[in-house]
Every structure is written in structure tokens, then in C-alpha cells.
Amino acid sequence: MAAGKDVLVFGKRLLDSLMKKFGFDEYRVLDTFPGSALDGVRYEHPLADEFDFQRNLKDAHRVVLSEQFVALEEGTGLVHTAPGHGAEDYKVGKENGLPVINPLDMSGHFVKGSGRYIGVYAKDADKMIIDDLKHRNALLAEEKIKHDYPMCWRCDSPLLMQAVPQWFFRVTEIRQKLLDENAQINWVPEWAGQRFRNWLESLGDWPISRQRYWGIPLPIWVCDKCDAIKVIGSTKELPKVPKDLHKPYIDQITMPCSKCDGTMHRVPDVLDVWFDSGAAPWASLGYPAKKQPFEKLRPVDFILEGPDQIRGWWNSLMINGVMTFGCRPFNNCLFHGFVLDAHGIKMSKSKGNIVTTEDTITKYGRDVLRFYYLSRNVWDDMYFKLDELDDLAKEFMVVRNTFNFVKTYVTRVPNMKPKVLQPEDRWILSRMNSVIAAATAANKSFVSQKAAAEILNFVTNDLSRWYVKLIRDRVWPEYDGADKSAAMWTMFVTAEAAVKLLAPFCPYLADDAYVNVIKPLKKSRMKESVHIEDWPAADRRATNVKLEKQMEVVKQLSEAANAARQKAGLKLKWPVASVVIVTDDKDVAAAVKALNGTLKGMCNAKRVVAAAAKPKGEFASVESAVGNVMVETTMDEELVREALMRELVRKVQGMRKEAGLQIKDKIRLTLSSDEKTNAFLKKQADALKKEVGASKITVGATQGIHKDKLEFKGVAVEIAFDRS
Numbered sequence: 001m002a003a004g005k006d007v008l009v010f011g012k013r014l015l016d017s018l019m020k021k022f023g024f025d026e027y028r029v030l031d032t033f034p035g036s037a038l039d040g041v042r043y044e045h046p047l048a049d050e051f052d053f054q055r056n057l058k059d060a061h062r063v064v065l066s067e068q069f070v071a072l073e074e075g076t077g078l079v080h081t082a083p084g085h086g087a088e089d090y091k092v093g094k095e096n097g098l099p100v101i102n103p104l105d106m107s108g109h110f111v112k113g114s115g116r117y118i119g120v121y122a123k124d125a126d127k128m129i130i131d132d133l134k135h136r137n138a139l140l141a142e143e144k145i146k147h148d149y150p151m152c153w154r155c156d157s158p159l160l161m162q163a164v165p166q167w168f169f170r171v172t173e174i175r176q177k178l179l180d181e182n183a184q185i186n187w188v189p190e191w192a193g194q195r196f197r198n199w200l201e202s203l204g205d206w207p208i209s210r211q212r213y214w215g216i217p218l219p220i221w222v223c224d225k226c227d228a229i230k231v232i233g234s235t236k237e238l239p240k241v242p243k244d245l246h247k248p249y250i251d252q253i254t255m256p257c258s259k260c261d262g263t264m265h266r267v268p269d270v271l272d273v274w275f276d277s278g279a280a281p282w283a284s285l286g287y288p289a290k291k292q293p294f295e296k297l298r299p300v301d302f303i304l305e306g307p308d309q310i311r312g313w314w315n316s317l318m319i320n321g322v323m324t325f326g327c328r329p330f331n332n333c334l335f336h337g338f339v340l341d342a343h344g345i346k347m348s349k350s351k352g353n354i355v356t357t358e359d360t361i362t363k364y365g366r367d368v369l370r371f372y373y374l375s376r377n378v379w380d381d382m383y384f385k386l387d388e389l390d391d392l393a394k395e396f397m398v399v400r401n402t403f404n405f406v407k408t409y410v411t412r413v414p415n416m417k418p419k420v421l422q423p424e425d426r427w428i429l430s431r432m433n434s435v436i437a438a439a440t441a442a443n444k445s446f447v448s449q450k451a452a453a454e455i456l457n458f459v460t461n462d463l464s465r466w467y468v469k470l471i472r473d474r475v476w477p478e479y480d481g482a483d484k485s486a487a488m489w490t491m492f493v494t495a496e497a498a499v500k501l502l503a504p505f506c507p508y509l510a511d512d513a514y515v516n517v518i519k520p521l522k523k524s525r526m527k528e529s530v531h532i533e534d535w536p537a538a539d540r541r542a543t544n545v546k547l548e549k550q551m552e553v554v555k556q557l558s559e560a561a562n563a564a565r566q567k568a569g570l571k572l573k574w575p576v577a578s579v580v581i582v583t584d585d586k587d588v589a590a591a592v593k594a595l596n597g598t599l600k601g602m603c604n605a606k607r608v609v610a611a612a613a614k615p616k617g618e619f620a621s622v623e624s625a626v627g628n629v630m631v632e633t634t635m636d637e638e639l640v641r642e643a644l645m646r647e648l649v650r651k652v653q654g655m656r657k658e659a660g661l662q663i664k665d666k667i668r669l670t671l672s673s674d675e676k677t678n679a680f681l682k683k684q685a686d687a688l689k690k691e692v693g694a695s696k697i698t699v700g701a702t703q704g705i706h707k708d709k710l711e712f713k714g715v716a717v718e719i720a721f722d723r724s
Contacts, residue, residue, distance in 0.1 A: 008140075009038070011077025018076065022140045035077065038063045046138040047129070050115035057099055064096040074145065084163040100163050106211055108160045122160055166207040167218065167269065174322055175203055181328035182318065188446040189379050192307075192335035199310050206319060208272045215270030217250045225262030230255070278316025281329050300330040302446070306338060334446045337381035339373075344383055355384055367506035368393050374505050375452040395460050396509065399502070402464040403513040406495045406521075408663060409475040410488045413521050418486040423595055424470040425490040427551045430544040431462050432494050437538035439501060448504075455501045463494060466555065470598060477663055478690035492521055503530045550591035553626050557581060557592070558602040560622045560629035568620035568633045573650060574643035576632050578607040580615045583627030605631075606639075641680055644712050645688070651710045652692040652719060659706050659723075666695040666724035670702040673717045681717075695724040 010018055012032055019027055041063045048054040068088050069079050083093025084102035093100060103114050110117040110125065117125055133139035150159040171178075178200045187193030209218050219232040235241045242249035247270070255264045276283065287294040299321075305313055314333065321329030340346055341353040348354060360369050372392055376382050421429075435458040439451035473479060474487035496518050503510040514530035527533055561579050562572060570576060579599070581592055589610040592599060599608040610627070619630040635643070652669065661667070669692060671681050678699050681688070685697040704720035711717075 009078070011035075011072050013072050014075075014077060021143075036065060038078075039065050046133060046136055050117065050132070051103065052113035052115075053101060053103060057101070059097065060099050060101075064092065064098065066092045066096075068092050086161040090163055102163050104160065104162055106162075106164075108162075123158060164211065167209040167220065167267075169206040169208055169319065169323065171203055171206045171319055174319075175200065177322050177326070178203070178318055181322055185328055185330065186332045186446075188332070188334045192333070192379065195307070196310055196314060199315065200318070203315075206272075208275055209267075209269035210272055211268070212270050213247060215246075215273060216276055217245065217247055218267055218269045218271050220267045221255060221264035222267055223257040223260065223262040223264050226257060226260040228257050228259045228262075228264070230258075230264055272316075274312055274316040275320070277313050278318075278320035278329075279324075281317070281321070282324075298325070299328055302332045302334070303330045304334045304336060306336050332446060334378060336378045339382050339384050342383055342385045344381070347384070355386070360389070364389050364393050365396075365508070367509045368396055370507075371396075371452060371456070371505050375449050375456070377449055395456060396506070398460045398464050399456075399506075399509065402459060402468065402498075403495065403517045405464075405468055406491060407517045409472075409477070410491050410495075410521060411477075412488060413492045413523075414485050414489045415523070418489055420483070421486050421490065422474075422483055422597075423547070424467060424551075424598055425486055426542075426544060427547050428462065428467045428490060428494050429542050430548050431458060431551075432497050433538045433540070433543045434545075434548065435462075436497065436501065436536050437540075437543075440535070440538065452505050455498075455505065459498050459502065463498060467491075467494070470601065476690070478693065492518075496522070497536045499530055500533055500536045503533070507531065547594075549587075550594055551598075553588055553591035554595050554599055554602070556624055556626045557588075557599060557629055560624035560626075561603040561605075561631055564620040564622040564629055564631040567622070568631065570620075570631065570633065571643075572604060573646040574604070574635070575639050575646070576603070576605045577634065577636070577639060578609070578615075578632045579603045579605040580619070580630045580632075581608070581610045581627045582612070582614055582630060583610055584612060585627065588626045603631075640713060644677075644680075644715060644717075645684055647712050648710055648717060648719075649688070649691045651708065652721070655706055655708055655719065655721070656693070661693075661723065663693065666693055667721040668696045668698075668704065668724050669694040669719070669721045670698045670704055671717055671719060672700060672702045673715060677715050677717065694721070 007030065008018075015029075043061050043063070045051075045054045045061055063078070064081075066081075068091065069081070070077060081089045081092055081098070083090045083098050083100045090100065092098075103110055104122055105111050108122045110120050110122070112118060114120075117128065120128065130139065130142055150161075151157065152159055179197060182193065182197055182200060185193060187196070221230045221232065222228070232238060235245070238253055239255050240253055242253060244250075251266050251268070253266065256262075257264050281298065281300050282288075282294045285293040285297070303314075303317075309315075317329045321327065338346070341355070343353075345351065345353060357369070368389060372389055373382075375392075435454050438454045442448060442451035442454065468491075471487040471491065474481065474484050475491065495513075499510050499514045499518055503514075511530050514533075518530075519526045557579075565572060565576075581588065583589060592608060592610040596608055600606070614621075614628070615630065618633045620633050621628055621630040623629075648671075656665075656667065669688075672678070673681065681699045685699065688694065689697055702718045702720035704722040706722070707718075707720045709716060709718055
């Protein structure tokens with residue numbers, strides 16, 4: 001294409017955008033041809049007179065073909081390549097026989113022979129080069145383009161890519177062995193292994209030398225006369241061991257050349273820092289001086305790292321392992337993501353979005369933070385959200401309250417398993433063993449987040465929000481029924497297992513519960529800490545899948561019954577005559593029959609039945625996944641009196657709490673109401689004593705420091721008591 005006196009060559013699709021960018025209003029297209037036609041076309045370097053080495057280069061300034069760089073979204077369709085500055089440029093240059101030139105020293109400044117650029121830092125020279133091109137009429141346009149560029153992770157300054165002589169491991173010769181060994185590793189998740197395979201497939205030789213002062217000195221000595229090379233394997237091969245194996249002391253060690261009369265000196269380079277991390281599995285165990293520990297433990301059973309280690313630690317481990325021992329260095333690898341802020345942005349102080357570990361621990365404690373991390377899919381990037389920590393902290397309060405319940409109400413534990421267990425006891429024991437089995441399998445498969453979810457759900461929902469409700473009356477201090485010991489034994493056994501299950505996930509809470517709740521109750525000798533205990537083993541004989549499914553049905557029915565009560569304005573503490581589940585599902589009907597006692601207790605109903613048709617009468621109903629649950633709303637006088645008792649117990653218990661009394665503390669309770677109600681209360685005095693912890697109840701007149709009043713369905717009851 002001609003524009004004025006200039007003839008320009010560029011990609012056809014870029015014509016309009018480039019003419020606008022160059023400021024050409026008039027131009028004409030001379031010819032179009034494929035890019036391959038430019039192969040081998042030579043050009044003159046616009047700054048050749050400034051750089052001595054440019055004038056002396058042979059077969060360097062020519063067009064080569066490559067799919068490595070060029071795209072038609074930006075630029076011109078042609079791009080300059082510098083084989084001495086960048087891996088991709090180096091690759092294309094070597095493939096096309098271009099010379100590898102680097103006019104910079106190790107500090108990034110232009111060296112002798114660079115004209116007026118001598119001593120100028122490469123990045124500072126950018127503007128000088130642009131000005132020189134303008135002055136020579138060799139610049140059509142200049143612009144700033146945003147693109148990814150490597151930056152120093154410490155000081156955030158731009159990095160310079162330079163080609164310098166290096167020592168290499170010829171990794172390409174063992175690439176297939178690396179791929180074969182990778183296929184035998186259990187990667188979690190599986191796609192992480194494929195990502196690592198993709199990396200290995202394109203792996204080149206490994207440059208292991210670095211031009212730095214600090215690091216592991218490269219153990220290579222070269223003769224100053226014949227260039228013979230000697231690699232030192234240990235200090236035993238040195239003629240003298242310096243006081244320090246690092247630079248500069250090691251560089252003082254020389255040795256005579258075995259091939260001539262020259263002297264061998266150590267090369268000035270140090271090893272890539274990833275090399276020693278790749279040798280860690282055996283170097284940390286003193287191998288080869290101590291063979292037994294490493295031979296017994298290899299390959300490493302488990303490692304954990306993030307995606308940045310594909311080209312880092314995992315890469316060095318695999319290369320070193322296969323080169324040295326001919327096999328993979330690890331058997332299982334768990335891939336983890338990164339912790340980002342709530343919006344998915346990397347946390348940094350400069351952005352002001354960082355949440356420190358110290359601040360989080362101060363607010364929530366170590367256990368909550370640890371569990372929060374362990375309960376997420378480890379291989380996904382994690383959006384750190386404080387409101388999720390708030391919710392988890394509330395769940396942990398439920399966990400603590402569960403162990404406080406055990407400490408308060410489980411006062412003694414039978415030495416042996418009771419002969420008779422109630423359905424709810426057998427159910428929680430079954431759930432416990434199912435959770436142990438599931439958590440164990442999850443941990444063995446390196447998906448501990450599933451174990452964490454199973455365990456927390458078991459403790460907060462199955463144990464605390466369900467089983468504790470079912471047995472609260474059975475472990476009440478004043479209760480002396482035959483099934484009390486079974487409830488205490490079951491609660492203790494379940495709590496002990498829960499403590500051990502929680503231990504890896506929230507170690508402080510678990511050990512506190514173990515030491516202060518479990519140990520005092522167990523008569524046999526126990527260990528100092530829960531963290532010395534074994535992980536619990538599942539007892540398949542105690543697992544009853546059918547019972548667990550039936551209890552899940554009962555839970556749903558209970559929730560639906562409570563919703564129906566709410567619609568009718570019936571409090572949960574008020575008994576109802578009947579609850580009817582209208583269903584044609586045989587499994588639901590079987591669950592209602594098998595766990596009828598549990599259902600009646602949780603629904604606070606005198607009768608619970610499953611029926612094929614809706615009953616007659618006044619009912620509030622709620623449709624659920626397990627049937628239409630209908631709660632009878634009519635209350636006769638007997639039910640009203642019983643509801644009054646429940647409200648009275650709740651009221652007195654609330655007054656006791658406000659007075660700061662403990663469960664073991666007794667009170668002298670006095671009550672007063674109308675004549676008919678007083679007569680009823682006198683009949684219920686013995687039952688009321690056990691419910692509210694009273695040593696004596698007087699009905700008819702009130703006396704005591706703590707006073708209040710209960711009003712219920714037109715009945716008023718005066719309440720007063722003193723501590724006994």
C-alpha cells in the first residue's frame with residue numbers, strides 16, 4: 001500500500017484502523033499477497049549505526065514465519081522478535097536460525113558498544129528510542145498498550161527477560177516417564193492431574209542455574225585450561241570442606257584437573273531454589289547417608305498445594321524424583337484454590353480489601369476460622385465472607401451448648417450398655433455410626449470438606465436440635481423412669497464420638513469438651529487429650545438405615561405439624577387431641593407406626609395416626625413432602641388444664657433463671673388463683689414439684705421474694721417463691 005512516498009506492508013484486515021492511526025487521509029492499495037510471501041525478506045535496522053553488534057550480525061534482519069505471536073486484533077500483522085529477551089522469542093529465533101543477542105548486563109543496563117545508550121537502564125531507554133525513531137523519520141505512530149507483563153512479586157517493578165548461558169537438566173529425555181508416573185498419582189480433583197499432564201507434555205529442559213549471590217552453590221567445577229567438568233556429589237569429594245558451604249567460602253575451594261595440569265574452579269552460579277524443594281522428600285530424611293527412613297516412607301503419601309505449584313513444587317518434585325529414583329515422588333496430591341475477598345478479588349493491603357488472620361481469630365476464634373476453611377471445596381477459589389463466618393459461629397454455639405447439656409444433665413453413665421434402648425436411642429446410635437463411616441470415607445478420599453459437613457450437621461441437627469429434645473425429659477434431674485439410664489448412656493457415647501470426630505476440624509473446642517465434659521464422666525482411664533485418641537471406628541451392626549429413613553420422615557411430619565399449629569395459633573407447649581397424616585405412601589405410614597411415641601412427643605399430641613382420607617372435625621393442615629399433616633384445633637377442658645400446666649412450668653423456669661438459680665437449687669413455691677384452678681393445682685402439686693425443682697408447693701396464698709403472674713385463657717395465677 002502506498003501513502004505519500006511511503007510503501008507500507010501490513011495485514012489487510014487492519015487497513016482502515018491503521019490508516020486512521022497513522023493519520024493518512026489519502027492512500028492506495030498496490031497489492032495483496034499471503035503473509036508467507038514475506039518469508040526471508042530482509043530489512044535494515046533503523047538504529048544499526050548506534051549499536052555495534054547490529055552492524056556485524058549475519059542473516060539476522062529478515063522476516064520469519066511463526067504462529068507464536070501474530071494476531072490481527074492489534075499491531076500490523078508483523079512483529080519484531082528478540083531471541084535474547086524472552087522464552088517465546090528465543091524459541092522462534094532458534095527454530096529459524098536467528099542469532100541470540102543480549103546487549104544488557106545483569107543489572108539491565110546497556111553494555112559497551114551500544115552508542116549513546118551505554119549505561120542506560122533498559123526501561124529508561126524506551127523514550128530515548130522513540131525519540132531517535134522520530135528524528136530518523138522511522139516512526140509512524142506511538143501508543144500505550146495495556147497487556148500482561150511479568151512483575152517482581154516483592155517490589156512490583158517490571159522484570160527483564162534476558163538470554164544468558166545456563167546449566168540444564170535434559171528433562172525432555174524423560175518426559176514420557178514423567179507422564180507415565182503422573183498417571184499413577186491420585187489427583188484430587190481429577191482435573192488437577194490433567195492440568196499437570198498438560199504442563200508435562202509441553203515441558204522443556206530445566207535451566208537449574210541462577211546468577212545470584214545467595215542460594216545453594218551449583219556443585220560444578222570446570223578446568224581453567226581444558227574445560228573439563230566435574231560434578232561434586234557430597235562434601236566427601238571435596239579436597240577441603242570450608243567453614244560454610246555457601247558463597248564466597250565454597251568458591252575458595254579448587255582442585256587439580258584429572259585430565260590436564262589445569263586447576264578446576266567452581267562455576268559462579270547457584271541452584272534454582274525449586275531444586276532443593278524437589279529433593280526435600282529424601283534430603284529432609286538424610287538420604288543417602290541414612291537409607292532406611294526414606295526407603296520405608298517413599299513415595300510420599302500425601303502433599304497439598306495450589307495451582308501455582310504446577311510449574312513450581314510439583315514440577316521440581318516430579319523431575320527430581322524420576323531422575324533420581326525412576327518413579328513418582330508422591331502418591332496423592334490435593335489441589336487447593338486461593339482465598340479471595342467477598343467479590344472474588346485477590347486480597348492486598350494496597351487495595352484495602354485484606355482481612356487479617358489475627359483480626360478474624362480475635363472476633364471468631366481459631367476453631368471457627370479453621371472449620372470455615374476446611375468445610376469448603378478446597379480446590380475452588382474461596383470468596384472470604386464475614387457473614388458466612390457469623391453464621392458458622394452461631395452453629396458453633398449450638399455445638400458448645402450440646403456439650404454443656406451433657407455436662408449438666410448426664411450426671412452418671414452406666415458401666416455397660418443398657419439392655420433396653422428406646423427407638424430414639426437406637427436411631428442416634430445408628431446416625432452416629434453412619435456419620436463415622438461417611439466421614440472416614442471422605443477423609444480417606446481427601447475430600448475432608450464432606451466430612452466436616454457431615455459431622456457439623458450431625459452434632460447441630462441430629463444430636464442437638466433433635467435427640468436432645470427427644471430425651472430432655474428422660475434425663476431431667478427429678479425423673480426416675482426405667483429408661484433414664486439408657487438415655488444417659490446413649491447421650492454420653494454419642495457425645496464422646498462427636499468430640500473425636502470434631503477434633504481435627506476444631507481442635508480447641510473438641511479438646512475442651514473432652515477434658516471438661518467427657519473425661520469426668522468416664523470411669524475408665526482416659527488419655528490426656530482427645531488428640532491422642534484414635535479416630536472412631538464405625539460399628540455396622542449398630543447401623544439401621546431403615547430406622548434413619550423413618551426418623552427423617554418423622555422430622556418432616558413434626559415440622560409440618562408445627563407449621564399447622566402456627567396457622568391455628570396453637571403454641572408448641574399446648575397439647576392437642578390428635579394429629580392426622582393423610583397419605584397413601586406405605587413408607588410414611590410405616591414410619592408413623594414404628595415411631596409413634598416419638599411423633600406424639602414431638603407433635604405434643606395425644607394421638608398421631610396415618611390415614612388415607614381427611615378426618616372430620618376442626619383441623620389446621622399443611623401440605624408436606626410426606627403427606628398432608630392435619631392438627632386438631634379443638635381443645636377440651638382437660639387439654640386446656642394441661643396447657644395451663646405447661647405454661648406455668650415455663651413461667652416458673654423463666655423466673656428461676658432470672659433469679660440466677662441453678663438446676664440443683666430447690667425452691668419453696670406458692671401459687672394462688674381462683675377456687676377451681678386452685679383445686680386443680682393442688683392435684684398437680686407433686687408433678688409440678690419435679691418439673692420446677694420445688695421442695696414444697698403451697699396453693700391458695702403467695703409468699704416469697706421472687707414474684708410474677710401468669711395469665712392464660714382467662715385464668716390468672718399468682719406466683720411467688722423463695723430459695724429453699
